[in-house]
Amino acid sequence: xxxxxxxxxxxxxxxxxxxxxxxxxxxxxxxxxxxxxxxxxxxxxxxxxxxxxxxxxxxxxxxxxxxxxxxxxxxxxxxxxxxxxxxxxxxxxxxxxxxxxxxxxxxxxxxxxxxxxxxxxxxxxxxxxxxxxxxxxxxxxxxxxxxxxxxxxxxxxxxxxxxxxxxxxxxxxxxxxxxxxxxxxxxxxxxxxxxxxxxxxxxxxxxxxxxxxxxxxxxxxxxxxxxxxxxxxxxxxxxxxxxxxxxxxxxxxxxxxxxxxxxxxxxxxxxxxxxxxxxxxxxxxxxxxxxxxxxxxxxxxxxxxxxxxxxxxxxxxxxxxxxxxxxxxxxxxxxxxxxxxxxxxxxxxxxxxxxxxxxxxxxxxxxxxxxxxxxxxxxxxxx
Amino acid sequence: xxxxxxxxxxxxxxxxxxxxxxxxxxxxxxxxxxxxxxxxxxxxxxxxxxxxxxxxxxxxxxxxxxxxxxxxxxxxxxxxxxxxxxxxxxxxxxxxxxxxxxxxxxxxxxxxxxxxxxxxxxxxxxxxxxxxxxxxxxxxxxxxxxxxxxxxxxxxxxxxxxxxxxxxxxxxxxxxxxxxxxxxxxxxxxxxxxxxxxxxxxxxxxxxxxxxxxxxxxxxxxxxxxxxxxxxxxxxxxxxxxxxxxxxxxxxxxxxxxxxxxxxxxxxxxxxxxxxxxxxxxxxxxxxxxxxxxxxxxxxxxxxxxxxxxxxxxxxxxxxxxxxxxxxxxxxxxxxxxxxxxxxxxxxxxxxxxxxxxxxxxxxxxxxxxxxxxxxxxxxxxxxxxxxxxxxxxxxxxxxxxxxxxxxxxxxxxxxxxxxxxxxxxxxxxxxxxxxxxxxxxxxxxxxxxxxxxxxx
Numbered sequence: 001x002x003x004x005x006x007x008x009x010x011x012x013x014x015x016x017x018x019x020x021x022x023x024x025x026x027x028x029x030x031x032x033x034x035x036x037x038x039x040x041x042x043x044x045x046x047x048x049x050x051x052x053x054x055x056x057x058x059x060x061x062x063x064x065x066x067x068x069x070x071x072x073x074x075x076x077x078x079x080x081x082x083x084x085x086x087x088x089x090x091x092x093x094x095x096x097x098x099x100x101x102x103x104x105x106x107x108x109x110x111x112x113x114x115x116x117x118x119x120x121x122x123x124x125x126x127x128x129x130x131x132x133x134x135x136x137x138x139x140x141x142x143x144x145x146x147x148x149x150x151x152x153x154x155x156x157x158x159x160x161x162x163x164x165x166x167x168x169x170x171x172x173x174x175x176x177x178x179x180x181x182x183x184x185x186x187x188x189x190x191x192x193x194x195x196x197x198x199x200x201x202x203x204x205x206x207x208x209x210x211x212x213x214x215x216x217x218x219x220x221x222x223x224x225x226x227x228x229x230x231x232x233x234x235x236x237x238x239x240x241x242x243x244x245x246x247x248x249x250x251x252x253x254x255x256x257x258x259x260x261x262x263x264x265x266x267x268x269x270x271x272x273x274x275x276x277x278x279x280x281x282x283x284x285x286x287x288x289x290x291x292x293x294x295x296x297x298x299x300x301x302x303x304x305x306x307x308x309x310x311x312x313x314x315x316x317x318x319x320x321x322x323x324x325x326x327x328x329x330x331x332x333x334x335x336x337x338x339x340x341x342x343x344x345x346x347x348x349x350x351x352x353x354x355x356x357x358x359x360x361x362x363x364x365x366x367x368x369x370x371x372x373x374x375x376x377x378x379x380x381x382x383x
Numbered sequence: 384x385x386x387x388x389x390x391x392x393x394x395x396x397x398x399x400x401x402x403x404x405x406x407x408x409x410x411x412x413x414x415x416x417x418x419x420x421x422x423x424x425x426x427x428x429x430x431x432x433x434x435x436x437x438x439x440x441x442x443x444x445x446x447x448x449x450x451x452x453x454x455x456x457x458x459x460x461x462x463x464x465x466x467x468x469x470x471x472x473x474x475x476x477x478x479x480x481x482x483x484x485x486x487x488x489x490x491x492x493x494x495x496x497x498x499x500x501x502x503x504x505x506x507x508x509x510x511x512x513x514x515x516x517x518x519x520x521x522x523x524x525x526x527x528x529x530x531x532x533x534x535x536x537x538x539x540x541x542x543x544x545x546x547x548x549x550x551x552x553x554x555x556x557x558x559x560x561x562x563x564x565x566x567x568x569x570x571x572x573x574x575x576x577x578x579x580x581x582x583x584x585x586x587x588x589x590x591x592x593x594x595x596x597x598x599x600x601x602x603x604x605x606x607x608x609x610x611x612x613x614x615x616x617x618x619x620x621x622x623x624x625x626x627x628x629x630x631x632x633x634x635x636x637x638x639x640x641x642x643x644x645x646x647x648x649x650x651x652x653x654x655x656x657x658x659x660x661x662x663x664x665x666x667x668x669x670x671x672x673x674x675x676x677x678x679x680x681x682x683x684x685x686x687x688x689x690x691x692x693x694x695x696x697x698x699x700x701x702x703x704x705x706x707x708x709x710x711x712x713x714x715x716x717x718x719x720x721x722x723x724x725x726x727x728x729x730x731x732x733x734x735x736x737x738x739x740x741x742x743x744x745x746x747x748x749x750x751x752x753x754x755x756x757x758x759x760x761x762x763x764x765x766x767x768x769x770x771x772x773x774x775x776x777x778x779x780x781x782x783x784x785x786x787x788x789x790x791x792x793x794x795x796x797x798x799x800x801x802x803x804x805x806x807x808x809x810x811x812x813x814x815x816x817x818x819x820x821x822x823x824x825x826x827x828x829x830x831x832x833x834x835x836x837x838x839x840x
Contacts, residue, residue: 039785046788151788159779230796230832254764254791265477275828277475277482281489284835298832300796 003191005167007031009351010186010195012174012209014040017329017336018201019157019168020344026164028352033193034158034166035186037173037205041154044203044332045340047305048224049248049260050150051239052338053090054115055142056106058314060362061339062113067358068342069144075341079156083148084252090145091120091129091238093290094138099243103140117142131235133292147239147250150337157344174202177212179323197325197351201343204270204308206316206330213323216368217316219308219331225264225279227287230298231255236291247286257294259287264304275302309333310368317343317363319350327351328365390495390714393418393481395473395652398426399450399696400688401500402457403703404710409464411711416466416492417458418473418483424458426502427522428696430529431455443529443554446590450696474829476656479683484833496683496710499652500703501690505643507801508750512614514762517639521547524641528554536639540564540623542612544644545744546695549594551641552603562603563635566625568644568747571607580739583732587697611753614640644747646693647804653691654826656684662819665738666692667746668804669823675727677706678713685710698733701726751808760809761802763795768809775813782822783807796832799824 009025011018014036022032034040052072054065075083094100107117118141120128125139132139162168169191177186183196200209207219236251247261262279266272280302288294310316310331320326327350329343336343342358349356392408394401397419408415423431429444429451444451458467468485475482476497483490505520512518517536519527521543524535538561541552552565574581581588595605608628615622615634624634653671654660659680660669670692677685687706688699705726712718754760756769774780774790783806786792792806793799799806803824811818 039782042785042788155778155785155789162779229835274477277477277480277491277828280828285837288835288837294835296834296836298796298834299829300832301794301798301827302829303827 004194005033005191006194007033007167008195009033009197009199010035010184010193011199011201012177012186013201013203013206013330014154014158014168014170015043015045015201015203016041016154016157016340017332017343017347018199019154019161020341021199021201021329021347022161022166022168022344023157023164024344024348025351026161026166028348030352032161032166033195034161034168035172035174035188035191035193036168036170039155039170040158040168041151044305044307045154045337046151047226047303048150048307048334048337049226049258050147050250050337051090051145051248051335052085052148053142053145053239053241053335054338055090055092055110055117055140055145056241057335059109059113060314062110062115064339064342064346064358066114068339071341071345072148072338075153079153079160081152081156083153083156085146085148086253087144087146088250089238090142090241091125092140092241092243093125093132093136094140094243095135096137100138102243103138107140115142129238131291131293133289135289141238145239147252148337149252153337153340174209177209179213183325197327199347199351200326200328201330201347203330204306206308206328210320210328210365213320213326215320215322215365216370217328217331217365218311218368220311221266221270222307222309222334223264223266223273223304224260224307224334225262225275225283225302225304226258226260227280227283227299227302229257229294230300232257232297235293240290242290247283247290249287249290257297259283261286266306270306273304273306275304307332307334307336312367315339315363316365317346318360318365321364321366321369387495387714391416391493392496392498392710393492393494394498394500395419395481396426396500396502396688396690397421397424397458397467397469398428398500398502398688398699399454400690400699400703400706401426401498402454403700404498404500404687404707405465406457406461407704407707408711409461411716414464414466416468418468418471418481420470420472422469423455424467424469425451425455427526429454430526432530432532443525445554445557447696454700472831472833473652474831474833476652482828488836488838489833496685496714497656498677498685498687498706498710499656499690500686500688500699501649501652503646503648503689503693504800506645506647506804508644508747509754509758509760509768509805510612510614510642510750511755511758512616512620513642514759515614515616515620516618517616517620518614519639519641520643521551521641522643525551525554528558534558534560534639535641536620536637537561538563538637539639539641540566540635540637542566542568542609542623542640542642544568544747545646546591546740547643547646549591549598549605552598552605553594556598556601556603563637564623565598565603565605566609566612567605567607568609568750569607569744570628573745574743577739577743580735581743583739584736587736610749612642612750644750645744646689648692649690649800651800651826651830653679653684653686655828655830657681658684658686660823663692664819665741667818675730676709677702678709683713694733694737698730698737701730701733705730748808751805751812754809760805761792761795763797763802764791766790766792771806771809772813775810780810781814781816783810783824784822786810787824793824798827
């Protein structure tokens with residue numbers, strides 16, 4: 001039998017963004033139902049690398065990332081759990097002079113947004129990180145960046161949302177969502193939710209939901225392939241990336257070295273994913289080039305998960321272009337972990353005030369509207 | 384399935400199931416690839432010393448000497464007829480490819496048909512002192528003797544919940560190692576009650592009774608119905624203490640303990656191959672689904688031996704042969720129907736025996752009821768029973784993979800092979816759920832640790 005519930009806001013997707021939105025909306029006094037198809041924080045929010053990184057982001061994201069960074073500082077207290085956030089610094093490495101020039105240009109541009117990056121030459125980078133391999137010619141250090149444990153953050157936000165009175169439903173996959181006279185009707189196999197607002201934080205499935213409201217959002221699945229070693233003596237005290245984005249690597253206090261790079265496999269329905277061995281072995285080679293001391297260390301687990309990527313590799317955040325009171329926040333394109341907490345605040349601002357304190361113009365869904373076909377133009381159709 | 388011209392048939396495991404399967408495949412004109420982690424064939428049950436080892440004093444095979452030597456001989460006898468690759472770890476299966484760690488490095492191998500005979504390992508239950516140096520599993524104690532000709536200590540005690548206990552006790556006593564206690568965590572009454580069923584395999588039952596009798600004659604009577612146990616010692620094992628069925632406390636000085644509580648399937652490769660699993664309440668484990676002929680839910684993937692369900696070495700041999708026949712039949716080969724029927728009858732007889740044996744040695748659940756909060760469950764990561772219970776209580780954890788994600792249980796080198804089942808048992812108790820409801824740890828590659836190297840083989 002279908003259970004019927006009512007709330008001010010229905011949120012689709014229990015990743016960090018969706019759960020943080022539930023928290024912020026409850027704090028603003030609104031009633032919330034959150035629908036998650038599996039377990040909260042078990043999707044892309046829970047299986048990613050865990051980078052809490054501002055450096056290297058699209059400049060349009062920097063105001064959001066700057067604002068989000070402040071939330072990470074006090075996140076343990078906020079969610080009453082240890083999210084293992086460490087401000088280790090993020091070191092982006094250059095392997096050629098062209099890479100170095102790119103880092104210099106980025107540092108100048110990022111300074112406009114108040115992000116301070118320290119450029120390190122060939123000797124300076126070795127002084128700061130004596131464990132880097134011979135191919136490294138320099139780097140750029142963002143001292144206030146770091147990393148955290150992605151497995152913990154989403155579930156912690158979901159529990160906080162529940163404690164604050166949000167109705168969080170897990171194993172509740174949305175089957176339909178549509179506009180109704182007084183708002184929205186969203187259904188799962190067992191549930192019918194009526195709400196004034198609808199928030200679309202559905203990750204790789206968000207494009208489908210946007211489609212239900214006549215909007216185009218070309219979300220492409222990406223499947224980041226992750227690798228972790230056994231605990232090793234602590235060595236790599238920075239979170240590492242490279243120009244070109246091939247490989248990324250960090251070591252946690254427990255000693256495990258976590259690295260990623262390249263894609264795993266996902267089925268067409270985006271329900272199952274698997275790490276791919278050629279990707280894993282390729283990432284091993286790249287990780288060895290960055291940190292030669294890893295030679296012979298044991299990998300104990302590999303994993304992956306499915307995230308949604310937009311063609312321009314920045315998310316969709318903001319109101320729907322077709323439907324009043326529908327708010328989108330998806331397509332974080334493999335770098336949404338750091339932005340998750342701030343997305344909660346931004347979504348709540350949009351719902352409660354109709355606008356956000358952060359500049360969202362670059363993330364408007366309108367950027368994917370296809371030019372209308374002129375009348376009389378022949379359109380090729382599939383047989 | 385359409386016939387293949389020259390199919391690549393891969394058998395994983397060179398224990399009794401894998402070796403007998405390979406033998407049947409060769410006889411049908413195929414040249415199977417046999418991949419095995421060990422240096423020499425035999426599996427765990429018929430494990431051989433390293434080729435270079437000399438001067439081993441013990442005959443560890445006992446009654447099974449002829450069976451062991453027969454299994455060892457198959458791969459030798461067939462020479463180039465079998466592509467036998469020892470010291471090869473299969474660490475992943477995806478689609479029709481195996482990922483291997485060979486003596487030369489990482490490699491991959493395509494297959495058309497895959498027969499997994501990956502065996503079993505000891506089932507571990509945490510108890511006070513179980514992580515002290517000097518505590519082994521029964522299987523570990525046996526391997527030390529079989530493979531290296533060494534004992535785990537000079538005065539040893541054994542604790543078990545299955546037929547391995549009287550066997551290991553016998554093997555150690557026969558090798559001249561003083562066995563100061565042999566404790567069975569299951570009641571004596573269940574064995575008596577199951578006698579009729581155990582006689583379905585009269586010879587095996589007789590051997591079991593013989594071990595028990597010999598042990599008793601040497602003064603190492605197995606004590607049944609142990610309620611609780613504790614290993615004592617500062618830096619290493621100094622004594623074993625236990626409470627018997629009547630509630631009386633006992634203590635013996637010893638310098639090593641072998642303790643494990645039945646066996647668990649090593650089914651990670653079946654999981655990675657995509658085989659469907661089901662919870663088997665009688666075995667108290669999740670098992671890959673398998674037909675009586677050895678077919679799984681994945682076409683082209685077959686299972687035989689203890690890696691599918693604990694049945695012992697004799698069942699493994701029969702299943703290896705039967706499963707190879709099913710594989711051949713699916714490849715379009717004409718299969719000897721009387722041979723298949725004879726194997727099916729023998730397996731049915733063994734199944735009756737096994738049901739009785741399982742009932743005679745029920746899983747000692749009571750040992751997990753009494754695990755204290757400060758007891759380490761996952762020793763790779765140092766995760767205690769209290770941490771698991773707290774996660775269940777405070778973090779809404781109702782599923783074992785979620786427990787892993789939030790507590791790190793099963794996240795170390797063993798990837799839950801040692802602690803996963805105890806963690807699930809404790810989680811189920813903490814949530815008031817059945818063991819089958821909290822799920823099972825999903826296998827993730829690699830099945831065992833692999834090194835970071837720059838090149839592939």
